Amino acid sequence: MKIPRFNLELFHTPRFILMFGIFAAYFFGWMFSEIAEKIWIEKEIFPFDQATSAWMMNGQHQLGRQMFSALTMLGSFKWLSTILLVVSGFLFYQKKRLESLLLLGGFALTSASVMLIKLLSGRIRPSSNLSLLENTMSFPSGHMAHSLFVYGFLAYLLSRFVKRKIYSLWIMLFGIGLAGMIGLSRLYLNVHWLSDILGGFTLAAAYLCLCIGLLESIQRNGSLPNKII
Numbered sequence: 001m002k003i004p005r006f007n008l009e010l011f012h013t014p015r016f017i018l019m020f021g022i023f024a025a026y027f028f029g030w031m032f033s034e035i036a037e038k039i040w041i042e043k044e045i046f047p048f049d050q051a052t053s054a055w056m057m058n059g060q061h062q063l064g065r066q067m068f069s070a071l072t073m074l075g076s077f078k079w080l081s082t083i084l085l086v087v088s089g090f091l092f093y094q095k096k097r098l099e100s101l102l103l104l105g106g107f108a109l110t111s112a113s114v115m116l117i118k119l120l121s122g123r124i125r126p127s128s129n130l131s132l133l134e135n136t137m138s139f140p141s142g143h144m145a146h147s148l149f150v151y152g153f154l155a156y157l158l159s160r161f162v163k164r165k166i167y168s169l170w171i172m173l174f175g176i177g178l179a180g181m182i183g184l185s186r187l188y189l190n191v192h193w194l195s196d197i198l199g200g201f202t203l204a205a206a207y208l209c210l211c212i213g214l215l216e217s218i219q220r221n222g223s224l225p226n227k228i229i
Contacts, residue, residue, distance in 0.1 A: 021213010
């Protein structure tokens with residue numbers, strides 16, 4: 001009996017890539033909704049939130065505060081907006097208008113979602129001196145969400161110019177890792193609960209997966225597939 005060969009080309013079709021992007025976006029969106037339900041509706045502070053906040057307050061050092069304060073600036077809205085304007089302008093000039101549109105549109109959607117959910121959740125930040133300087137609600141972390149989308153999408157765009165897949169993977173891991181370190185800086189400085197960081201990560205990951213799926217599908221197909229199934 002002849003065993004049929006498994007066709008790997010299926011995984012490179014625009015329809016599969018779009019479906020995978022939508023599935024990944026749905027998965028991260030579901031994870032975000034699970035976190036948000038406890039915080040938004042039930043107004044819950046998780047035990048691990050209190051434990052990590054107390055640990056960060058007791059374990060802080062002057063050098064650590066200086067290092068993480070500098071790192072957290074890489075996730076500020078002003079800094080990321082400046083990067084976006086420069087990169088999107090360059091992409092548009094290079095006639096990569098779809099990449100520019102998805103970068104700006106995805107960031108705008110992420111930012112709008114963060115601001116709206118912050119207003120609706122009304123979650124108070126952990127008690128710390130730095131928290132008194134923040135003028136927005138705690139959930140979700142805007143630094144985490146904005147950083148993951150911007151650095152993740154830029155890392156993805158850069159990885160497409162690398163021929164060896166292992167290098168592309170390292171570039172993607174670096175972008176996600178940088179965003180993760182920015183989220184860790186917010187946790188170390190005790191201006192966010194751990195669940196705020198997780199919420200910001202899952203929210204941005206959903207938009208990031210959707211934008212990457214759309215970009216890959218459109219560029220491989222020339223347009224969106226007429227039928228997904």
